Amino acid sequence: MLRPTEKAYIRALRALDRRDYIQADREFDLARPQFNDDTEFKMLAETTKTLLRTREQLNTIDLDDLEIEVEA
Amino acid sequence: MSEFRTLKSLEGQLESLLERAIKLKQPRLKALTCLDELDDIARTLATGGQAADELGAWFGRYYPAINGATDDLRESDLRRIRTxxxxxxxxxxxxxxxxxxKRKLISEVAKWARPVVEPHTETEPTTPSDGRRTIVLKRNAEHPIASRPETDLSPRFTETLERVTDLYRDLEGSRAHLLSVLDNALTKAMTQKHDDAILLAxxxxxxxxxxxxxxxPYVARLKRAEELLGRPSKPSSSADWTLTGQPASEEPRTVSRNRLNAADPVTQSRFRNGVTEAENRFRLDIERPAETTVGIPRRER
Structure with a gap:
């Protein structure tokens, strides 16, 4: 049978395929103990994490402070 | 506004990167999903649940793939399916x-659960009257070193491992990169005809x-080092252990010396032009792909 970490990696890839980045990040964390040395795993997991952090950062920007520019 | 734009741009680029990466992995993802679904079914059945219908549906979905109609599954995947x-x-x-x-399903599972004869064994179609095949296991002639009692092998292997580990530490020195150590080991093996360096390499x-x-390229150098040590690998088997990482069915990318034969028009042409076998070997060596390809991970099939 597959190891729990292997199943988590597969679920992470399927979540990425659905663009469910929050779920993918959770599954990557579960798979990390086995695949942390794998270059491809690290690329996918870290990119997903960075994307989520970027979104968090975007949510903290107060939209009231934004100046709206209208391009001609 | 500038920070917002930067973050938005970064978000878009990261999303695009992940989408393209997962698009490249689609065939592999299909194979992994096939394994994952079968694993779920096996777990349900193991805990006393009913999953015969799901198993039937699984066979329906993946029957072409598991029977080789598509290239989605690797040999290692098929081994896991059998397990x-x-x-x-x-x-x-x-x-x-x-x-x-259900009876058909049970017989299909039984067919897949049967152990498979490994490629190392040779089957001879002796087919006696009962139609059964006889499997004959063959091994190469024993090396003189193997004539010592079996009981000596384990401690001697441990000693060898320790010597090889020491050699690795010596060669590693301040060089952090494994490829530098490999390069040094191969150089040592060729210049000093060093047994342990060959093992390390x-x-x-x-x-x-x-x-x-x-x-x-490293395998080719290792083989040359072995030849210098007076242990040439058998020509017939050299293609089997070139460690190309490609399945045997795939065409190797490097030119094999085994292809030099009298019937080959290229070979005929070279010999007509007065090129000796040694020159041919040299030519084949320099025709190998540049070593810059080393270190680049193999692409997913």
């Missing part, structure tokens, strides 16, 4: 009133190969 089938087989109980569909090459690196 899982063997694990779930005892949980599929045959009953008198089973439907024909072979171990590193195999380790790199297991991690998906292209190792052909």
């Amino acid at each position: 899982m089938m063997a694990e779930l087989q005892p949980h599929l109980i045959r009953r008198e009133h089973d439907s024909p569909a 072979a171990t590193i090459i195999y380790s790199l190969r297991m991690r998906g690196y292209k190792v052909e």
Whole structure:
């Protein structure tokens, strides 16, 4: 049978395929103990994490402070 | 506004990167999903649940793939499928009133759960009257070193491992990169005809190969070192251990010396032009792909 970490990696890839980045990040964390040395795993997991952090950062920007520019 | 734009741009680029990466992995994802679904079914059956219908549906979805109609599954995937089938087989109980569909399913699982003869064994179609095949296991002639009692082998192997580890530490020095150590080991093996250096080089090459690196040029150097040591590999088997990481069915990318034969028009042309075999070997060596390909992980099939 597959190891729990292997199943988590597969679920992470399927979540990425659905663009469910929050779920993918959770599954990557579960798979990390086995695949942390794998270059491809690290690329996918870290990119997903960075994307989520970027979104968090975007949510903290107060939209009231934004100046709206209208391009001609 | 500038920070917002930067973050938005970064978000878009990261999303695009992940989408393209997962698009490239679609065939592999399909194979992994196939394994994952079968694993779920096996787990359900192992815990006493009913999953015969799900198993039937699984066969329906993946029958072409598992029977080689598509290239989605690797040999290692098929081995895992066989292992899982063997694990779930005892949980599929045959009953008198089973439907024909279930009986067919049970026989299909039994077929997949059967152990497969490994490629190392040779089968001879002796086919006696009962139609059974005889498997004959053959091994090469014993090396003189193997004539010592078996009991000596284990401590001697431990000693060898320790010597090889020491050699690795010596060669590693301040160089952090494994490929530098491999390069040094091969140089030592060739210039000093050093047994342990050959073992170390072979171990590193195999380790790199297991991690998906292209190792052909290093294998060629290792073979030359072995030849210098007076242990030429058999010409007929040299193509089998080139560690290309490609399945045997695939065309190797490097030119094999085994292809030099009198019937080959290219060979005929070279010999007509007065090129000796030694020159041919040299020519084949320099025709190998540039070593810059080393270190680039193999692409997913």
